Amino acid sequence: MPNILNDLASISSELFLSFVLIVFLISDPFLKRKKIFYFLSLFSLTVSFVLLFLQPHSDFLFFNTLKVDNFSLFFKGIVIVSSFLVILLSERFLEIEGVYLTEYYFFILLATVGMMFMASSVDLITIFLSYEIMAISSYFLAGYLKKEQRSNEAGIKYFILGTLSTGIFVFGFSFVFGLTSSTSLSSIAENIRNFTSSPIAILAILFIMSALFFKIAAVPFHMWTPDVYEGAPAPVTAFLSAGPKAASFAIFLRLFLEAFPAIENKWKLIIAWVSFFTMTYGNIAAITQKSLKRMLAYSSIAHAGYILIGFASGGEFGYWGILFYLLSYVFMNISAFGLILFLRKGNGWGEDIDDFNGLAKRSLILSAGIVIILMSLVGIPPTGGFIAKYLIFSSAIKEGYVALAVAGVLNSALSLFYYFRLGQAIFMKEPSEEIKYEPDPLVSMAIVFSVLILLLLGILPAPFMHLARISIL
């Protein structure tokens, strides 16, 4: 096997992170100062990000189970950046909560490795394995605060529902394998052509879709989202809402565009309806929320709905829009959840919208930044959120899904109502004494960086749009 070395070179980024993980496990018992792991994880993520640019492209790695193309590199980049930002947010949180353990960074990096493999998997087996690496790490992370009831509940709930959905996922795979006697996406695509009207094929994609809808939190498989997002520690919530969602969209796109294009007309219709219900439900449910975490949880459901518009309508603009949307989505969601880490309420954190009352009087610059994040979430220019929505709605108009586009824009106008309740609290209400504003330089850095990127994506979108365009499948 002479080309095994080439294959290894093509996944050098993942290999490097895996190597660091082994170092974590070995060195942990011998090191007193655990803070070194914080720097080590930031450093190793930076290195693996750089390695992404050096990896040779290759279509048939490891017996045609992995693929390194622009698409996978794009998602790997998103995943690494999001993990990096989450780690920046986490340090102070862990210190204050007193759960300063190596495992936290270990699981974040492990999940990152899993997500990176998800982005380049082109075989049912590798898809399943990488998906599980990501999923199991995130169950641990959701329940990380072991003394807090909410966190335990979130961990257990996420675990039970998550494994159930994984079971359904694999069940769907077994049908596909039964029909096509292959696990490789390219040969599935060839063989499934003979079964375009077979009910088994429909059943198979229904199962697979359900599991993926669960992961991206689409209606009707969204129930876990608000509870898990609320119960999980704030930086973990930021993590769960960003990277895993992007990576799940990566395998969603990969599976359906590479393996099932032959039965496209069937799954597109399902996705269109799911998209409609997801965004509408997410937006309506978000209106009444008092907790910022729950509100953002429902908002992330709504965002999954918008992204699915691009999936349902398809075409160049659709997939282009999905990639650009996920790029800006990661920054806006991580920074939005990160805001919680600025406020202390007693022994806890300022998780309610009311806790942000009068923040503008304490820090005008931060408040202005929050307004930009909110504008991006609504989709108001000049922010990345606007360009993302513009591309998504373009695809719907172009491919003739006008009703979906109308529903989408009306939903995004409606979303203003709940997002700007936060703006209202910050600027138009009086601060209360029991909330303490405690800025931390690292958290601030992550937020400022995200805000600047969101503005950059909105004002000078051309290079990023180009990047997303060359990365579509």
Next chain:
Amino acid sequence: MEIARLPLLTIVTFFPAIGILILLFTNKEKTNFIKWTANIVSAVNFLISLLLVVYFDPSIEGFQFVEKVSWVPSVGINYFMGIDGISLLLVLLTTLLSFLSVLCSWGGITERLKEFYILLLLLEIGMIGVFVSLDFILFYVFWEIVLVPMYFLIGIWGTYNKLYAAIKFFLYTLFGSVLMLLGILALYFIHGAETGEYTFDAVKMMSYNFDPRVQFWVFLAFFFGFAIKVPMFPFHTWLPDAHTEAPTAGSVLLAGILLKMGTYGFIRFSLPILPDASRKFVPLMVLLSIIAIIYGALVSLMQKDWKRLVAYSSVSHMGFVMLGMFAMTPVALQGSVLQMINHGISTGALFMIVGIVYDRRHTRLISEYEGLAKVMPLYSAVFAIMMFSSIGLPGLNGFMGEFPILVGTFQVRWEWAALAATGIILGAAYMLWLYQRVMLGTIKNPANEKMQDLNWREFFQFVPLIILAFWIGIYPKPYFKIMEKPIYKIVERVNPEVLKAPAKFPLKIFPSGVEDAKHSK
């Protein structure tokens, strides 16, 4: 001629950003410095915008001061700015009213000055940008940018019901504008598919004939965006709340400029790009306009709140603008555009007038005031001029807008003009009655006995508006001249019959009006 080569429109649009940057890094305790900076920046921007007048050539057809830079080449978005006569007038109105509203906040705004002036300057950028953009996406960007500072202006410095008014304003207009975005995207893809050139260039679309069925749906999408902004009946319900609760500067800019964004959208984009649909929608648009004229005036009559009365009068006046626009004759359109400017001048001034007594007494109830003319003679004189300007007294600007609108409408259907004319009578009724109730009579409320008259700063903020009111009222020729070419072009596109057929009532009102241009062709 070096100045003419500068990117003047970009400078005018983004000059306030300098003020924003200075203010961002100013200590919020330095209130005087903050006030002076904002005032100077907005005044200088007004002076810069006057340069546009100097170098503007009204005899050229098409857009001037054009700047075109590729922004997102892959989808055909350009940074494309340019003005014609119509947008020139609106840009000047914007820079003037922005300066005056910064000035009129000197005494009235006492807390969180820094944020206040930053938001006002940001608002100015957005408003100017709307009037100079010729690329749809650029236009949309500025259109939306306007909403955010206005939301905060109402929500932070407003009165009683400010939170409700602020979010209502934001939601209403956002709902309209996202639908407009869909219309823009539809035009983009259809234009691209049919010509092979995918572009958001509005000028190119103005010379392309879209299929009438496409036009119908896009007109509807644009209609929601623009009609909510105007606001046309029945989308006007956000207006009284937002105008009434906003701080004085906010009300002045809302009434003076933001409403014009809607009418400007119709005249700039809907009429020339969607001429067939525009013609088809005339009955509906005229009906809604006439309802707005009469309904707005009737509701104004009933108001107990001074500011709310002025707010509802805007509904009525904007009805005139829309009526003139959809009469689609050259004369009516001229009146319509001039009425936009007039409404900015007179209603802007009326809101400042309410603001002055509100700053002194902190109430807007009409019943709280009586006989103010005794203690505030100068104030009552200013109010009288602006009231007559708003009513449409000949010799003042209001007349020069309403009269051509009625004449032009009359040429099409005399019934429309007759119905609209009742609005003028009602307008005189509610304004005169208001004046009588607050200014005349004897002072019965002891709190009014020691009311201060205008100080020099407050008086100064009315001076430019009074000069303009008389100027337009007595010698409107330069204004008509500036808008002559673009209006002729729009009429040629949307209603060419009216230029060919001899007018039913060949009235020749204005020496240099479009009528001349027509005959000389």
